[in-house]
Each structure stands twice: as structure tokens, then as C-alpha cells.
Amino acid sequence: MMATVATPAIEVRGLVNRFGRQVVHDGLDMTVQTGEVFGIVGGSGSGKSVLLRTILGLHQPQAGEVRLEGRKLTGLSEQELHGYKARYGVTFQHGALFSSLTVIQNVQLPMLEHLSLDAATRDALALLKIRLVGLAESDAHKYPSQLSGGMVKRAALARALALDPPLLFLDEPTSGLDPISAAAFDSLLMDLQRQLKLTVVMITHDLDTIFRTCNRVGVIVDRKMLTDTLAGISSNPHPWIQAYFHGERAARYGAVDHAVPSDGVPRGA
Amino acid sequence: MYTRIERSATGLELTLTGAWRAVNLPAIDAELSGIDWDGATLLSVSTREAELLDLSGAWRLRKLLQQVAAAGTRIEWRTPEPELLHLVEKTLAEGGPPVPPTSSESFFQPISALGQRVMVRVEDAKSGLDFIGRVAAMSGAVLTSWRRLRPISVARHVYDTGITAIPIVALIAFLITIIIAYISAEELRQFGAEIYVVDTVTIGVLRELGVLLTAIIVAGRSGSAFAAEIGAMKLNEEVDALRASGVNPIEVLVLPRLSGLVIALPLLTVVADAIGLAAGAVLCKFLLDMSLIQYLTEMKSAIGPTTFWVGVIKAPVFALLIALSACYRGLQVRDSSRELGRLTTVAVVQSIFLVILADAIFAVAFWQLDI
Incomplete structure (x- = not known):
């Protein structure tokens, strides 16, 4: 996608989040351009999830502002936020499917809240989303407890896509999946991102996923965010970043030399 | 307004306008039901003037085109066929036949339901004792x-x-x-x-x-x-x-x-x-x-x-x-x-x-x- 677009999809300026005396974010800035896949990386407790919750409007920050597609989100009332919530889809770390609803009912829930469609259309659209994420139609009437881990992630993705949002937030989309399922999920995500022209923001610890999918990476270190391309960030001298990208774990990717997937083309570029 | 229909010598020209997205589907449905398709042998479709065609919009468009095609009308594209239409087509084409939700109503249903409830109680009492x-x-x-x-x-x-x-x-x-x-x-x-x-x-x-x-x-x-x-x-x-x-x-x-x-x-x-x-x-x-x-x-x-x-x-x-x-x-x-x-x-x-x-x-x- 283009590097410069008039209004970025997400813009976070001077974000401050404090819990008691513990400062999580102190003047954090983050910009995500439309159509890119942006990875958020950081150590445990560095405030990745708090950042995500702030962008989603689930948490009011102490200071700073969040803009979604140019519209200011911070300081809005619940009612004003309601409309913006149809503009993005979210998958949570553990799926967060509603356990008392079937998969298709889970996908229909956002539709019931935001759209006034008749039941037949709703069923057809929900089934389309379920098929789109690679689940079978026979899975649609199953309850979350009957699904495997990978299927839960896919069902959560189907629910996130229920309203055809241009923005997609994923919290640890491949955690808890075996490497093959994770790779399948990544390629599904990239297909959908390309075909639906989504802007994707994901929190992930999975280096595989980062190298396969992300255009740019934001690393939360020292309560701020350092943003760069994969090649740029992995040559950053900050010790945590060095340990993350150049540790034993990362060595097998040859992250230093060519921070692009093996086919030589950065994804989404 | 989500569509514009013009009659030409060869058939109908359908131009999509506005935003074809889920929230507008009821209005799109209403508008499409008012269109008279009779007698057209050719429908040429353009998406040039559509502000937006998202997945739900593409699904509705596919449904429309299927209906028109079933009535014997040929479909022609004046603009490149939208990619999302392919995606919907591909998604719905692969996989087996639709599975209806299982609900078998039978004559003995009330009796078997009663039996099942009794068995549930019996099991419950047994596991309580256990x-x-x-x-x-x-x-x-x-x-x-x-x-x-x-x-x-x-x-x-x-x-x-x-x-x-x-x-x-x-x-x-x-x-x-x-x-x-x-x-x-x-x-x-x-x-x-x-x-x-x-x-x-x-x-x-x-x-x-x-x-x-x-x-x-x-x-x-x-x-x-x-x-x-x-x-x-x-x-x-x-x-x-x-x-x-x-x-x-x-x-x-x-x-x-x-x-x-x-x-x-x-x-x-x-x-x-x-x-x-x-x-x-x-x-x-x-x-x-x-x-x-x-x-x-x-x-x-x-x-x-x-x-x-x-x-x-x-x-x-x-x-x-x-x-x-x-x-x-x-x-x-x-x-x-x-x-x-x-x-x-x-x-x-x-x-x-x-x-x-x-x-x-x-x-x-x-x-x-x-x-």
C-alpha cells in the first residue's frame, strides 16, 4: 500500500496510562497507515493490551488522544463511541466467544446490534463469514466448547468481520496454535487482508507471524513506542529489541540480514 | 439511491451507485424489488459510480446476478468484475452442501422427551449419590x-x-x-x-x-x-x-x-x-x-x-x-x-x-x- 495517505487509519498521540503509581505509557505515539499490517511487540507487562483497550475505547487514558480514521475517540461518551465500534473488528487473546451462543449466533450478535437485517439475510451473511474464515457450514451450529483452539480463533475472526469493518485488531491471533495451524491462520489473514483491503493491527509474540505478515512493527520499550519496518527495527540498538530480534529464538530467521520473508517480497507492500 | 437502470437498444444497463454495504441492505433490497427485469436479454453492469462495495454488498450483488441469470438474461461487465464478487463466489462454492440445523419433529416426540427428562433426573440422582x-x-x-x-x-x-x-x-x-x-x-x-x-x-x-x-x-x-x-x-x-x-x-x-x-x-x-x-x-x-x-x-x-x-x-x-x-x-x-x-x-x-x-x-x- 501507499506509504503516505492523507489520514492515517489510527493515530495515537502522547498517550499516558497510569494505574496507581505504576506508569504504563508515558507519551506514547503510534501511527498506522490505511491498508498496512502493523505488529505491536513488547515484553510482558509493557502495556500492549492496555494500548489496544485504549484504542478500542474500552479504557480512558489519563492523557493523550486516539484518532480512528481522523476522528477523535478519546473523551467521547459511551453513546458517541457506539457508532465507531462498527468501524473495527476485534479478536481477543482467548477468543472470547460467547459461550452460551453457537458460532453463527456469535457472528450475528454484532449484526443484530448495528444492522437491521431480516433473519434470512443475516443467516446468509453470517454463513458467508464463517465459510470465509475456513470453517465448515456444519461448524456454524456448534457451541464454542465443542471447537478446537484453531477453530475458536477462526470463529472469533468471523465475528470480528461480521460488520465488514475496514479495521481489524487482533490480540495474539496465533497464540496457543501449533506452528502449522498458526501458519495457516497467518496465510488466511493475509488473504483476507489483501482481498478485503483491511488495515490490521496485531499484538503478537510469534516471530513467525511477524515475519510472515507485518509491514511495520511498533515495539513498546520504556513506556514509549519505537516504530519502524522490520529491517529497521531489528537493527535498532535498544537492548530489549536486540534480545528480541537477535536472540537464539530469532537466529533461525536470519532476521539481521534480510528482514523479509523467504520469497524476498515484504508482505502487503 | 443505490442503482440506476437505463434501457438501451441491446438490453438493460445497471449502474451501481452509493455505498453497497451491510447497513444499506434493506434499502438496496427495497430498490431492487422495484425494478422491472422483464424482457431484457442482456444486463450490462458497471460499478464505476459505486462509492463502496464491501463483502456484504458483493454478496447482495451476487444474489441479484444469480436471479437475473436464472431468468435467462445474459450478464456483461462494463467495468472489471469486482474482486470481492470472486471471493464470495469462491467461498460459497467450495465445501459440501449446506447442513440444515438438526430438528426432527416426530409423532413420538413428546413421549421421548418425557422419557429423556426422566432419565436425566435418574442420572442426576445417581451422580448426586455418587x-x-x-x-x-x-x-x-x-x-x-x-x-x-x-x-x-x-x-x-x-x-x-x-x-x-x-x-x-x-x-x-x-x-x-x-x-x-x-x-x-x-x-x-x-x-x-x-x-x-x-x-x-x-x-x-x-x-x-x-x-x-x-x-x-x-x-x-x-x-x-x-x-x-x-x-x-x-x-x-x-x-x-x-x-x-x-x-x-x-x-x-x-x-x-x-x-x-x-x-x-x-x-x-x-x-x-x-x-x-x-x-x-x-x-x-x-x-x-x-x-x-x-x-x-x-x-x-x-x-x-x-x-x-x-x-x-x-x-x-x-x-x-x-x-x-x-x-x-x-x-x-x-x-x-x-x-x-x-x-x-x-x-x-x-x-x-x-x-x-x-x-x-x-x-x-x-x-x-x-x-
């Missing part, structure tokens, strides 16, 4: 060592179910006694027998009301807490984690709650008895102008050797029933949050029912034994 057996066996095993009795955990449950319940138990005991004393005073005054208000209050509170009220409050308060705590742990796989680390959930979850409640409920009953008798004294003083000495003297003559113990002896039994049914229902929770709510309700309703049933059995038994 649970009681496990608890009994485990309590025998636990008695072998001081550490396995988990005194700290038991103390916590005595505090949670007993100490923190004192204010509400005291308040309700006070109010109910006032009501009983007031009504009996109204009636007994007609016979000039106001003095027997003291007997009514004393015997009523000590034998029945004190313990029954306390048990019902505790069933609502702690029964629901037990079921919800254990149920949430079940959903969170904490119970499985206990099992996997070789710890018996009955030993660490059920027995401390059970013994905590068995200790707490008799103590709470004593509190309720004391407050009830005090409430009787207050009412007799202000309503019947009875002196405290007179009240105490009459009370002393009303209390037989067993009156107090007949009430208090029931408390541990009630505690056992409440704790067992609450923990049992808590451990039954699985899969969904709705189950948690349902089983918590079942736990409370069932423990209140069991308490009242047991009280009735006690009443008959004590009467037969002439206590």
Missing part, C-alpha cells in the same frame, strides 16, 4: 492428619459464611420475631392471656424460627457463593489443574466449605436465637407493658430442658445439606456461562427446599419421640 459417597470417603481420609483438614481454609469459610452474615441474620431475626410477637399478642389479648406471648416467642424462636431463618439466609448467601466460586473455577479449568497436580478437588474445595459451614451455621443460629428473644423482650416491654423480670421468669418456665438443643441440633444438618448441594451444582458447571447461572440458581433453590424438607422431617421425628 458425589455424597465421594465426600464421605474423602472426609474419612482427611481426618488422618491435621494438615489435610486445612484449618486455615476452614477458618476463612467460617469467616465468610458466618461472621460476615451476623448483621443480616440479626436484623431479620429481630424483625420476624417482632412480627410473630405482635400477631400473637393481638390474638391472645382477646383471652386476657398476653403473658403467653412470651411462651410463643420463646418456643417459636428457639425450636424453629431461629435455625430455619438462619439456614434460609445462609443458603441464599453462601450457597450461591459456593456454587458460583466452584463453577467459575470449573469454567476456568482450575478444577482440572487441581486434578492434574494430584490434588483432589473434593478435599480442597468441598470439604473446607462443608466444615466451615457446619461450624458457622450453629453459631449463627445461637446469634439469631439471642436476638429473637431480645426482640420479644423489647416488644413485650413496649406493647404489653411487661417488665423485663416478668419476661425472663415466664421465659424460664417456657424453656424445657431440650427446647434450645432441639433448634441448634438441626443447624449442622442444614449446613451439610446447603454445602453439599451448592458444591455439587458448582462442580457440575461446564462449557458455558449460562450453565453457571443456571446451576447457581438450582443450588440455591435446591438447598432451601432441602432445608425445609429436613425441618419437616425433624418436626415429625421430634413429635414421635415426644421431645
Whole structure:
């Protein structure tokens, strides 16, 4: 996608989040351009999830502002936020499917809240989303407890896509999946991102996923965010970043030399 | 406006305009149903003027094109066919035939439903007995060592179910006694027998009301807490984690709650008895102008050797029933949050029912034994 677009999809300026005396974010800035896949990386407790919750409007920050597609989100009332919530889809770390609803009912829930469609259309659209994420139609009437881990992630993705949002937030989309399922999920995500022209923001610890999918990476270190391309960030001298990208774990990717997937083309570029 | 239709020499020209997205589908449907497709042999479609065509819009467009094609009209594209249309096509094409949700209505359905419900009850009763057996066996095993009795955990449950319940138990005991004393005073005054208000209050509170009220409050308060705590742990796989680390959930979850409640409920009953008798004294003083000495003297003559113990002896039994049914229902929770709510309700309703049933059995038994 283009590097410069008039209004970025997400813009976070001077974000401050404090819990008691513990400062999580102190003047954090983050910009995500439309159509890119942006990875958020950081150590445990560095405030990745708090950042995500702030962008989603689930948490009011102490200071700073969040803009979604140019519209200011911070300081809005619940009612004003309601409309913006149809503009993005979210998958949570553990799926967060509603356990008392079937998969298709889970996908229909956002539709019931935001759209006034008749039941037949709703069923057809929900089934389309379920098929789109690679689940079978026979899975649609199953309850979350009957699904495997990978299927839960896919069902959560189907629910996130229920309203055809241009923005997609994923919290640890491949955690808890075996490497093959994770790779399948990544390629599904990239297909959908390309075909639906989504802007994707994901929190992930999975280096595989980062190298396969992300255009740019934001690393939360020292309560701020350092943003760069994969090649740029992995040559950053900050010790945590060095340990993350150049540790034993990362060595097998040859992250230093060519921070692009093996086919030589950065994804989404 | 989402469409524009022009008739040309060769057929119809359909131009999509506006935003073809899910939120506009009802309006798009309404507009499309007003279009007269008759007689057209060719439909040429353009998406050049559409502001937006998202996945839901593409799905609607595909449905439209399928309808038109089924009527024998040829479709031609003036603009490149939208990619999303391909995506919808591909997604819906692959995979097997649609699976209808299973619901087989048959003539015997009501009978089989009845049978199933009976079997569910039978299974429930069996597994309830199984649970009681496990608890009994485990309590025998636990008695072998001081550490396995988990005194700290038991103390916590005595505090949670007993100490923190004192204010509400005291308040309700006070109010109910006032009501009983007031009504009996109204009636007994007609016979000039106001003095027997003291007997009514004393015997009523000590034998029945004190313990029954306390048990019902505790069933609502702690029964629901037990079921919800254990149920949430079940959903969170904490119970499985206990099992996997070789710890018996009955030993660490059920027995401390059970013994905590068995200790707490008799103590709470004593509190309720004391407050009830005090409430009787207050009412007799202000309503019947009875002196405290007179009240105490009459009370002393009303209390037989067993009156107090007949009430208090029931408390541990009630505690056992409440704790067992609450923990049992808590451990039954699985899969969904709705189950948690349902089983918590079942736990409370069932423990209140069991308490009242047991009280009735006690009443008959004590009467037969002439206590």
C-alpha cells in the first residue's frame, strides 16, 4: 500500500496510562497507515493490551488522544463511541466467544446490534463469514466448547468481520496454535487482508507471524513506542529489541540480514 | 439511491451507485424489488459510480446476478468484475452442501422427551449419590492428619459464611420475631392471656424460627457463593489443574466449605436465637407493658430442658445439606456461562427446599419421640 495517505487509519498521540503509581505509557505515539499490517511487540507487562483497550475505547487514558480514521475517540461518551465500534473488528487473546451462543449466533450478535437485517439475510451473511474464515457450514451450529483452539480463533475472526469493518485488531491471533495451524491462520489473514483491503493491527509474540505478515512493527520499550519496518527495527540498538530480534529464538530467521520473508517480497507492500 | 437502470437498444444497463454495504441492505433490497427485469436479454453492469462495495454488498450483488441469470438474461461487465464478487463466489462454492440445523419433529416426540427428562433426573440422582459417597470417603481420609483438614481454609469459610452474615441474620431475626410477637399478642389479648406471648416467642424462636431463618439466609448467601466460586473455577479449568497436580478437588474445595459451614451455621443460629428473644423482650416491654423480670421468669418456665438443643441440633444438618448441594451444582458447571447461572440458581433453590424438607422431617421425628 501507499506509504503516505492523507489520514492515517489510527493515530495515537502522547498517550499516558497510569494505574496507581505504576506508569504504563508515558507519551506514547503510534501511527498506522490505511491498508498496512502493523505488529505491536513488547515484553510482558509493557502495556500492549492496555494500548489496544485504549484504542478500542474500552479504557480512558489519563492523557493523550486516539484518532480512528481522523476522528477523535478519546473523551467521547459511551453513546458517541457506539457508532465507531462498527468501524473495527476485534479478536481477543482467548477468543472470547460467547459461550452460551453457537458460532453463527456469535457472528450475528454484532449484526443484530448495528444492522437491521431480516433473519434470512443475516443467516446468509453470517454463513458467508464463517465459510470465509475456513470453517465448515456444519461448524456454524456448534457451541464454542465443542471447537478446537484453531477453530475458536477462526470463529472469533468471523465475528470480528461480521460488520465488514475496514479495521481489524487482533490480540495474539496465533497464540496457543501449533506452528502449522498458526501458519495457516497467518496465510488466511493475509488473504483476507489483501482481498478485503483491511488495515490490521496485531499484538503478537510469534516471530513467525511477524515475519510472515507485518509491514511495520511498533515495539513498546520504556513506556514509549519505537516504530519502524522490520529491517529497521531489528537493527535498532535498544537492548530489549536486540534480545528480541537477535536472540537464539530469532537466529533461525536470519532476521539481521534480510528482514523479509523467504520469497524476498515484504508482505502487503 | 443505490442503482440506476437505463434501457438501451441491446438490453438493460445497471449502474451501481452509493455505498453497497451491510447497513444499506434493506434499502438496496427495497430498490431492487422495484425494478422491472422483464424482457431484457442482456444486463450490462458497471460499478464505476459505486462509492463502496464491501463483502456484504458483493454478496447482495451476487444474489441479484444469480436471479437475473436464472431468468435467462445474459450478464456483461462494463467495468472489471469486482474482486470481492470472486471471493464470495469462491467461498460459497467450495465445501459440501449446506447442513440444515438438526430438528426432527416426530409423532413420538413428546413421549421421548418425557422419557429423556426422566432419565436425566435418574442420572442426576445417581451422580448426586455418587458425589455424597465421594465426600464421605474423602472426609474419612482427611481426618488422618491435621494438615489435610486445612484449618486455615476452614477458618476463612467460617469467616465468610458466618461472621460476615451476623448483621443480616440479626436484623431479620429481630424483625420476624417482632412480627410473630405482635400477631400473637393481638390474638391472645382477646383471652386476657398476653403473658403467653412470651411462651410463643420463646418456643417459636428457639425450636424453629431461629435455625430455619438462619439456614434460609445462609443458603441464599453462601450457597450461591459456593456454587458460583466452584463453577467459575470449573469454567476456568482450575478444577482440572487441581486434578492434574494430584490434588483432589473434593478435599480442597468441598470439604473446607462443608466444615466451615457446619461450624458457622450453629453459631449463627445461637446469634439469631439471642436476638429473637431480645426482640420479644423489647416488644413485650413496649406493647404489653411487661417488665423485663416478668419476661425472663415466664421465659424460664417456657424453656424445657431440650427446647434450645432441639433448634441448634438441626443447624449442622442444614449446613451439610446447603454445602453439599451448592458444591455439587458448582462442580457440575461446564462449557458455558449460562450453565453457571443456571446451576447457581438450582443450588440455591435446591438447598432451601432441602432445608425445609429436613425441618419437616425433624418436626415429625421430634413429635414421635415426644421431645
